Amino acid sequence: MAAIIGGSLLLPSHSAASTESRLIPENTVHLKEELRAAWMASVLNIDWPSKPGLPIETQKEEFIRYLDEQKAMGMNAVVMQIKPTADAFYPSEYGLWSEYLTGVQGKDPGYNPLSFMVEEAHKRNMEFHAWFNPYRITMSLGKPAELSDLGKLNKDHPARKNPEWVIPYGQQLYFDPGHPEVQQFVIDGIVEVVKQYDIDAVHMDDYFYPYKIAGVPFPDQASYQKYGMSQFSNVEDWRRNNVNNLVKDINQAIKTEKPYVKFGISPFGVWRNKSVDPTGSDTQAGQTNYDDLYADTRTWINNGYIDYIAPQLYWNIGLPVADYAKLLDWWTQEVKGKNVHLYIGQATYKINTVSNGVQNWFNPEEMPNQIKLNRTYNEFDGSMHFSGKDLRKNPLGITDRLTADLYKNPALVPPMTWIDNMAPLAPKVSQAEQHADGIKLKIESHNHTDTSYYAIYRFEGKKRGSIEDANNLIATVRNENRNQVFMDKTAEKEGTYTYAVTALDRTHNESKPSRPIHVKEK
Structure with a gap:
């Protein structure tokens, strides 16, 4: 249990490497170098555009308003979803125009949203992180998915042209992560953007192999037999290897094209539970990256496959099954001494809601305390908030608090010296x-x-x-x-x-x- 001492919150350290307690400062400590970003989801029009089919000028005005709001609250980067469902927010050889722009998949919106967004972000000196979803083809179909659902897609859709790449699971269609041509297709689609646009980073979130549906195995046995069984004795190791290779190859392809473009991933917040692996976190997560999503974040960090990792720590401080403080401590130990930045995914969307059956998110100090706790770690390099529309709602005054206190001073994005360490001459x-x-x-x-x-x-x-x-x-x-x-x-x-x-x-x-x-x- 946490204890209040002298107006500050005292939390026990949960790292095996450290026994000291960590104190949440009563007063805000500002960092000169700290990435501060908001995720902007386009899937289902969560953040932007607010709905499909808006006039071009309205779309542009909406995005500019978001950037102006975020800049005013101290943000220095934006993470924009530009490929939500095997589609594109730009003219592409690897996906059709997104239906979330016009309401019709494949319909030209009349301008290039990605060019516009990158330009507007840079005008405000904000980094632009281009957010890709590698495997998702459809959102919920409202019924169990079948291969025949490909017929509902545009005839020029890459999934329809390559049905052997597709796996139905739950109510969605996915590209098969174990198919070598799928892996290359994903890489080529990312390189297309890196080549043609002045982005600052390529970003992925937690959607690799889909979250498991109880009692429903992911139907990739045919791919495993064809591509993996000769090398891997079980399908789980093969799946992890598929994801590891994809992550490694994406990074190499980015750096070959533009060495300064960063590559980061925002995984689910738990790698493995301690009950399964003694080096895992002291958590009781129902699904984990390693065992269920086949996303071995430790391998990515240790082998330099990524430039930043932004675990989604979407729980409150002190939650028994997944304590924010314990997980923060665990992730700082994972990146210690490694060439990778640690950004924390902050659950701004949970503020003023009941989560996991408890009311901790009704406390207006929950998020400020998380950010203050983050800053007590040398390994902490910044935060990403989900999402833009939630910051706009200002739940329990968090946006006001960021603007007037936590992010009152501007911050520089921390440098990645393993990419480049040569500074310009003084002006x-x-x-x-x-x-x-x-x-x-x-x-x-x-x-x-x-x-x-x-x-x-x-x-x-x-x-x-x-x-x-x-x-x-x-x-x-x-x-x-x-x-x-x-x-x-x-x-x-x-x-x-x-x-x-x-x-x-x-x-x-x-x-x-x-x-x-x-x-x-x-």
Whole structure:
């Protein structure tokens, strides 16, 4: 049980490698480097577009509003689902236009949503993570799925053209993860996007082999006999190997095309239960990544198949069957010393709801305490919130809390030094002048092509403080031209300030600061 001590929440450490207790700080501790993102689901029009068939301008206005809201609450990345069901939010050789755009699968929406979304995210200096679902062909068909359901798909649908790739399971159709041509098809479809669009990362979530249906085995025996039985004595190891190879090959294909594009996965929050494997987490999850979804996250982390992992820790602190605090501690040990960032999937959608029969999510401090606890670990690199529409609803004031407290200060996306560790040259701030609407800075880049954006630091008085102090970072601004202008509208008009600016590349390596410059009165 947790204990309250001195206004802070004291939690026992659950790591075998550590016996110290962890204290949730009473006051918010800000990190200078922290990925902050929201998932934007397009499947079933969960987040965007709000419904199919909207006019182009309405679709664009909806997405821009989301980005503006998220930027205002301190986010620096967006995770957008661009291939929800073997379809596409862009013209593709590997999928038809998504029905969630127009209401009709295969119908051209009249513009390229992916190009538009990437451009708008970068205007706001937010990373764009392109979210793919590799195997799902349909959502619920309302009845047990059959191969004959392929006839309901567009005649040009890749699944209809390749019925030997398809497996019905439950009420859905899936591409067979064990079919070599399916694996290559998935890889090629991702590389198409990496080649043609200026994305920052490729993202997958927890849908690999489908969640098990009680008493219904996944019907891939024919594929196992054809492709796996000669090498694997059981179907479970073969399935894990299929997923491992897919993850490894996707990463290699991305890096071959564009080494700076990151690859991350957001798996279910439990790898294995301790009752099954002593190195697993102290949880009682009904299904797990390793044993049921065949997603061996440990192998991906240990072998460098991914650049980040974002486990979906969708439980509250202290929940007996899956304690957020225990799982957070377990995942930090998994990534310790590895070339992989740990982002935590935050269950914003559960706030102000009853979950697992308990009312912990009625506590307005549940999510703030989770974020505060995250920040006590050196291995923690950021959070991803599910989802955009839930942040918009502001349950129990969480969005207000992010904006005014937890994400009050902007943050830089942490660099991945194993991808690139060469920082740009320091920029020059040639002018800092007081104007009626704020303080205007003129920034000159020494190497325009190496600089993706600038970080703006402001210090009170006539001396420059530390750029490592998160409280001194006031903004980031995209590098749009060699002589960039930034207007600081948050400074007090009568104040005395010193500014310094750093240049960052697209993998977030930060230069040394510019020479400090004082405000000049006009």
